[in-house]
Amino acid sequence: MQAIKQHLHCLQCPHYFHQQSKTESMTEEIKSLWPELMWIQDPVLRETTAKTWEMALEKSVLTPDDLNKIPFTLLAGPDLKVSFMAHKRCVVHVARDAGNKMNEFFKDDLPVNMDILIAGAILADVGKLLEYELDANGKSFQGKYGKYLRHPFSGVSLAEQCGVPAAVCHIIATHAGEGDMVKRTTEAFVVHHADFMTFEPFRDRLK
Numbered sequence: 001m002q003a004i005k006q007h008l009h010c011l012q013c014p015h016y017f018h019q020q021s022k023t024e025s026m027t028e029e030i031k032s033l034w035p036e037l038m039w040i041q042d043p044v045l046r047e048t049t050a051k052t053w054e055m056a057l058e059k060s061v062l063t064p065d066d067l068n069k070i071p072f073t074l075l076a077g078p079d080l081k082v083s084f085m086a087h088k089r090c091v092v093h094v095a096r097d098a099g100n101k102m103n104e105f106f107k108d109d110l111p112v113n114m115d116i117l118i119a120g121a122i123l124a125d126v127g128k129l130l131e132y133e134l135d136a137n138g139k140s141f142q143g144k145y146g147k148y149l150r151h152p153f154s155g156v157s158l159a160e161q162c163g164v165p166a167a168v169c170h171i172i173a174t175h176a177g178e179g180d181m182v183k184r185t186t187e188a189f190v191v192h193h194a195d196f197m198t199f200e201p202f203r204d205r206l207k
């Protein structure tokens with residue numbers, strides 16, 4: 001009864017429809033930012049993965065527009081043109097292709113759970129939205145929060161609040177160097193390598 005009363009109260013509130021449309025447009029925003037969400041078969045996992053990105057954007061100083069403009073790493077010099085989203089989406093595509101090939105060739109000898117893999121790849125860097133800040137010229141830098149809690153930690157925090165399962169949080173936690181300290185699942189290995197093989201050549205390839 002209390003819940004119904006609360007719901008009716010919400011409907012009468014002038015801010016309700018504004019808030020509702022804000023939430024809906026945010027969902028549209030996430031959909032256009034991450035078309036790869038549709039690759040996740042489990043609707044609950046797809047929803048919690050999308051929710052985590054929504055929450056990160058709500059808390060971040062960065063907008064989806066910024067994500068399509070800022071460079072994907074701060075460690076590859078000032079001339080890097082590849083955007084944050086271009087790199088993040090590439091990692092998801094590489095991880096998915098790798099997972100499909102592993103399932104095709106190794107079958108039950110090394111099964112890859114594609115839903116867990118894709119959700120983990122989509123969420124691996126979601127914590128960077130809390131790690132980055134923008135200076136007066138719109139250039140991104142690692143803020144104080146990000147120095148204390150790098151994105152594998154903040155990413156797990158966001159994902160857990162949204163109900164993302166532990167197998168996916170494990171991928172977020174272990175995708176970067178911190179993960180070298182623990183045993184990785186197959187899916188976490190794939191995301192880790194997809195991430196690093198598309199980052200290290202930008203940072204220090206032989207020219």
Ligand SMILES: [Fe+2]
Nearest residue numbers: 124125151176
């Ligand atoms: Fe990362």
